[in-house]
Structure formats: structure tokens, C-alpha cells
Amino acid sequence: EDKVVQSPLSLVVHEGDTVTLNCSYEVTNFRSLLWYKQEKKAPTFLFMLTSSGIEKKSGRLSSILDKKELFSILNITATQTGDSAVYLCTTAPIREQGGKLIFGQGTELSVKP
Amino acid sequence: SQTIHQWPATLVQPVGSPLSLECTVEGTSNPNLYWYRQAAGRGLQLLFYSVGIGQISSEVPQNLSASRPQDRQFILSSKKLLLSDSGFYLCAWSVPSDTGELFFGEGSRLTVL
Numbered sequence: 001e002d003k004v005v006q007s008p009l010s011l012v013v014h015e016g017d018t019v020t021l022n023c024s025y026e027v028t029n030f031r032s033l034l035w036y037k038q039e040k041k042a043p044t045f046l047f048m049l050t051s052s053g054i055e056k057k058s059g060r061l062s063s064i065l066d067k068k069e070l071f072s073i074l075n076i077t078a079t080q081t082g083d084s085a086v087y088l089c090t091t092a093p094i095r096e097q098g099g100k101l102i103f104g105q106g107t108e109l110s111v112k113p
Numbered sequence: 114s115q116t117i118h119q120w121p122a123t124l125v126q127p128v129g130s131p132l133s134l135e136c137t138v139e140g141t142s143n144p145n146l147y148w149y150r151q152a153a154g155r156g157l158q159l160l161f162y163s164v165g166i167g168q169i170s171s172e173v174p175q176n177l178s179a180s181r182p183q184d185r186q187f188i189l190s191s192k193k194l195l196l197s198d199s200g201f202y203l204c205a206w207s208v209p210s211d212t213g214e215l216f217f218g219e220g221s222r223l224t225v226l
Binding site: 006031032034036041042043044045048088090092093100101102103104105106 | 147149156157158159162170172203207213214215216217218219220
């Protein structure tokens with residue numbers, strides 16, 4: 001059975017700290033891994049990773065994929081209170097599989113002032 | 114540009130009553146469409162996905178059903194709601210030929226009393 005596992009499930013840090021969120025996966029017909037941030041309602045897209053070892057970066061956030069060890073990490077440096085959210089990891093299959101995305105449980109990040 | 118509309122945003126229903134949540138996408142054709150449920154603000158559970166009109170795949174046995182009467186319309190229904198149907202429901206779409214990025218609606222919070 002396909003699965004995506006995120007860790008930790010929750011995390012409390014103080015502003016300025018650096019955090020690393022983990023996502024491991026066991027899925028058939030893997031095409032890409034995506035990270036989303038969800039603050040209150042609709043998740044918003046952060047990164048999509050398809051190749052191993054290539055870091056994607058956006059401001060203080062960065063992410064990398066390891067297709068050999070089947071995991072990805074999301075790093076947030078110099079955290080701010082606005083980074084508080086649930087971070088979701090998901091994998092997308094090759095298109096012939098109908099686009100069924102499998103989500104992890106999410107990591108709830110709380111950044112204290 | 115593409116947009117996704119989902120309604121109603123909030124719904125309080127008694128046990129045994131019917132349900133209809135609707136989702137429409139604008140600005141694209143033949144999208145993959147999805148219904149997810151999220152419990153306690155955590156990971157998303159895929160309920161249904163559709164790759165075309167009238168084509169519905171169900172991921173978990175449940176009290177709910179989905180229909181796609183038009184290319185860009187996706188409806189989540191129930192004939193008789195259960196207490197366990199309470200939750201946050203998200204509609205999403207993706208481009209079939211793309212790398213899997215999902216675009217989410219704003220969500221519908223259902224409370225069954």
C-alpha cells in the first residue's frame with residue numbers, strides 16, 4: 001500500500017530557529033513530491049521536486065529530494081511567527097495512474113515570538 | 114487564469130440529513146478533480162478523484178458519493194449523514210499532463226450534529 005510519512009507530527013520553536021521537516025515515502029509509479037503550507041483553509045503550494053539532489057529554494061525555505069532513500073526534507077531558516085502552519089507532503093504518480101496524490105499526516109509547526 | 118470555487122464554506126447538518134458540496138473550476142478544460150477530507154487540521158485523506166466526466170474513483174468505503182456531471186464540476190454527496198462525516202472537505206484540481214501540482218478550493222467545514 002502506498003504511504004507517505006511525515007515527522008515530526010508537531011514542532012514548537014522560537015523565532016529565529018531553524019527547523020527541518022521530514023517526509024518519507026513508499027509509493028509505486030512515483031513522479032514527483034510536493035510540499036504545501038496550510039494556515040487556515042486551502043493549502044498553498046511551496047515546492048515540487050522530481051529529481052534527486054537538486055535543492056529548491058524560496059526565500060528562507062528550501063527543500064531537497066533523495067529518490068534513492070525515498071525521502072525529502074523541508075528546511076526553514078530564521079523562522080518567523082508567520083511560518084506557523086501545517087506543512088503537508090504529498091507524492092504524485094505518473095500521469096497514467098490518474099493523478100492520485102497521497103498525503104502525509106502533516107507537521108504542525110508553531111513558531112513562538 | 115484558473116480559479117476554483119467551492120461551496121458552501123460552512124455547513125451544520127443533523128444526522129440523517131442529505132449533503133451536497135459543489136466545486137467548479139474555471140479557466141481550464143478536462144482537469145483531474147479530487148475530493149479530500151481533513152480531520153483535526155492534519156493530513157488529507159483522498160475520498161474521490163475523477164479524470165473525466167462520469168469517471169469517478171473511490172478511495173475509501175464510506176457514506177459519501179461523488180459525481181462529475183460536467184467537465185469542470187465535481188459534487189460530493191450523501192443521502193444520510195453520519196456524525197463521523199464531520200470534517201473539513203477540500204476540492205482540488207490538477208492538470209493531467211503536468212507534474213501533479215494540486216490547486217485547492219477554500220474548503221467546506223461540515224459539522225454533523
